[in-house]
Amino acid sequence: MKFFEQWNRFSEAMVEMPFVVVKSLFAQKGEEGRDRTLQMDLQQAGWKAYDAWVQLLNESANGLYASPEVGNSVGRSMEVSLKWQRLGSAMRDAYFAALWPAVGLPSGAELTELRAEVGALRDDLAMARLEAEEARAAEIEVPVGERQVGDSMTAMWNGGWTPETAPFVRKRGEDAPAN
Amino acid sequence: MLQPTKTPMNAIAGYMLDGAMRSLDGFKKGAYATVNDPPPVTPYRVVFESGKVRLRHYAAAGKHAHRTPIVLVYALIKRPFVLDIQKGRSVVEHLTGAGFDVYLTDWLPPNPTDTWRGFDAYVNGDLDKAVRFVRAITRSAQVTILGYCFGALLSLVYTALHPENVRNLITATTPFDMGVRELPIYNIVERMTEETIDLVTRVHGNCPAWMVQSFFTAMAPAHHALDKYVGLYRNAERDGYAEQFDLFERWMSSDVAMAGRIFREMSGDIFKRNQLARGEFEVGGRKVEVEQIRCALLNVVADHDDVVHPLSSLGLVDRVSSRDRRNLTFPTGHVGAMVSGAAHKKLWPQIGAWLGERSN
Numbered sequence: 369m370k371f372f373e374q375w376n377r378f379s380e381a382m383v384e385m386p387f388v389v390v391k392s393l394f395a396q397k398g399e400e401g402r403d404r405t406l407q408m409d410l411q412q413a414g415w416k417a418y419d420a421w422v423q424l425l426n427e428s429a430n431g432l433y434a435s436p437e438v439g440n441s442v443g444r445s446m447e448v449s450l451k452w453q454r455l456g457s458a459m460r461d462a463y464f465a466a467l468w469p470a471v472g473l474p475s476g477a478e479l480t481e482l483r484a485e486v487g488a489l490r491d492d493l494a495m496a497r498l499e500a501e502e503a504r505a506a507e508i509e510v511p512v513g514e515r516q517v518g519d520s521m522t523a524m525w526n527g528g529w530t531p532e533t534a535p536f537v538r539k540r541g542e543d544a545p546a547n
Numbered sequence: 548m549l550q551p552t553k554t555p556m557n558a559i560a561g562y563m564l565d566g567a568m569r570s571l572d573g574f575k576k577g578a579y580a581t582v583n584d585p586p587p588v589t590p591y592r593v594v595f596e597s598g599k600v601r602l603r604h605y606a607a608a609g610k611h612a613h614r615t616p617i618v619l620v621y622a623l624i625k626r627p628f629v630l631d632i633q634k635g636r637s638v639v640e641h642l643t644g645a646g647f648d649v650y651l652t653d654w655l656p657p658n659p660t661d662t663w664r665g666f667d668a669y670v671n672g673d674l675d676k677a678v679r680f681v682r683a684i685t686r687s688a689q690v691t692i693l694g695y696c697f698g699a700l701l702s703l704v705y706t707a708l709h710p711e712n713v714r715n716l717i718t719a720t721t722p723f724d725m726g727v728r729e730l731p732i733y734n735i736v737e738r739m740t741e742e743t744i745d746l747v748t749r750v751h752g753n754c755p756a757w758m759v760q761s762f763f764t765a766m767a768p769a770h771h772a773l774d775k776y777v778g779l780y781r782n783a784e785r786d787g788y789a790e791q792f793d794l795f796e797r798w799m800s801s802d803v804a805m806a807g808r809i810f811r812e813m814s815g816d817i818f819k820r821n822q823l824a825r826g827e828f829e830v831g832g833r834k835v836e837v838e839q840i841r842c843a844l845l846n847v848v849a850d851h852d853d854v855v856h857p858l859s860s861l862g863l864v865d866r867v868s869s870r871d872r873r874n875l876t877f878p879t880g881h882v883g884a885m886v887s888g889a890a891h892k893k894l895w896p897q898i899g900a901w902l903g904e905r906s907n
Contacts, residue, residue: 494597
C-alpha cells in the first residue's frame with residue numbers, strides 16, 4: 369500500500385515539473401524578481417520530484433525485503449558464500465600452518481593462545497583491583513571501633529603489627545618511657 | 548570535506564567520494580579495528596578495565612546534586628561517542644550538567660580469542676564487575692542504569708539477574724519483543740537459517756564489523772547510497788550542518804565486530820525465537836525473567852524508530868513488577884533520541900527530572 373502512495377506522489381511531482389518548465393519558458397524576460405521566483409519554483413519542483421523518487425526507491429526496497437522469495441534467496445546466497453569462504457580459509461590455514469613454523473614464526477593458534485593468556489592476566493588484575501576497592505568501601509562502612517579491631521587483626525595476620533598502646537615500646541623519635 | 552561548488556552534480560559526487568574514502572579507510576583498518584573516535588566533548592577518566600569493558604568516569608559538573616551514580620550502558624556494535632558527540636547534543640553533558648556522576652561502558656572490540664563471549668560474559672562478567680566497581684568507589688548500595696539500544700537490552704538482562712544492585716532503570720529504544728516484525732529488513736534476518744548464523748561464526752569467529760554495517764545500510768539503501776549526500780548539498784549553507792554530518796558519518800562507520808557467541812544468541816535466541824519476551828532466555832544457566840525487575844523503570848520509546856520498532860519496546864512496562872514504571876514516547880527516530888536538538892530540548896530534561904526525583 370505504501371508503495372502505491374509513494375508512486376502517486378512521484379507521479380504528481382513528475383506532472384508538476386513540465387508545467388513549471390513551460391511557465392518559465394513563456395515568462396517575459398527582463399524582470400529580475402520574476403525571473404528569480406520562476407527559478408525558485410523550478411528548483412522546488414525538482415527537489416519535490418527527487419524526494420518522491422527517493423521515497424519510492426525506499427518503498428521498493430522495503431517491498432523486496434518483505435517478499436519471502438527475496439528473503440529466501442538472500443539467505444541461500446549468504447549460506448553458499450559462507451560455505452565457499454569456509455573452504456577458502458580451511459585451505460589457507462592448511463597452507464600457512466606448514467609455512468610459519470618453517471620460517472620460524474609463531475602460528476595463528478599460538479598467537480591466539482598468547483592473547484588469551486594476556487587477557488586472563490589482565491582480568492586477574494582487574495579482579496584484584498575490584499576486590500581491593502570493595503574491601504576499602506566495606507571498611508569505611510564499618511563503625512569506627514570495629515574497624516580498628518579489624519585493622520589490627522589484619523595487620524597481625526599479615527605481619528608488621530606494632531601495639532601502639534603497649535608500654536615500653538619506643539616510638540620513633542621518642543625516648544623510652546620511664547618506669 | 549569538499550566545499551560545495553556551483554554545480555550540484557559535482558558537489559554531490561564529491562561528497563559521495565568522501566563517503567567512499569571513509570568506508571575504504573574503515574575497511575583498510577580491518578575487521579576488528581574501528582574508526583578513531585573524535586575528541587570527547589566532556590572530559591573523562593578511565594577508572595576501570597576488565598574483560599571487554601573500559602569504564603569511563605564523567606564527573607558531575609558544578610554542584611554534585613545527586614548521590615546515585617549513573618551507569619550508562621552503550622551498545623556493543625558501534626563506538627559510544629554518539630552519546631557525547633557535540634556540545635548541546637551530548638547525553639553525557641546533559642546528565643553531568645544536571646549533577647549526576649556518569650560512568651560509561653566503552654566496550655572493547657572482540658578479538659579472535661573472544662568468540663566464546665556471550666550474554667553471560669558481558670552481563671554477568673563485565674557489566675557486573677563495572678557496576679560493583681562503581682558501587683565500591685562511590686560507596687553507593689545501588690546505581691541507576693541507563694541503556695541505549697543493544698545497551699538497553701544488556702541493561703534489562705542485567706537488572707533482571709541482579710535486581711538488588713539497581714535503583715532505577717532507564718531503557719531507551721529497547722529491542723524487547725522481537726516477535727514484532729513490522730520492519731521490512733527483519734524479514735531478511737528471519738529467513739536466515741540457523742545453519743547460516745552458525746556459519747558466520749565458524750568462518751569469521753566473530754561477526755565482522757562490515758557485516759554489522761551491511762545490516763544497517765540495507766535498512767535504507769537509497770539513503771546511504773545517495774540521499775544523505777544530496778541532503779548534505781541541500782543543507783551545506785546551514786550553520787553547523789556539515790560538521791554534524793561529518794561527525795554522524797564517522798559514527799555510522801564506527802561499527803565494531805560482535806563476539807561469536809553473543810551474535811548467535813542475539814540472532815537465534817532473541818531475534819528468531821523471541822526468547823526474552825517469552826521468558827525462556829537463559830544467561831549463565833539462569834532464566835532471564837523481566838518480572839524480577841522491581842526498581843523504578845522509565846522506558847523511552849522513539850515514535851519513528853526504524854531500527855527497533857516502537858511496538859518492540861512498548862510492552863516492556865507491562866511485564867516488569869515495578870510499581871513505579873512508565874513509557875516515555877517522543878516523536879523522533881532511533882538515533883534522534885540521543886542526538887537531535889529537539890530531544891535535547893524536550894526529552895532529556897524530562898529524563899533528567901525523572902531521575903533527579905529518584906536519585907537521592
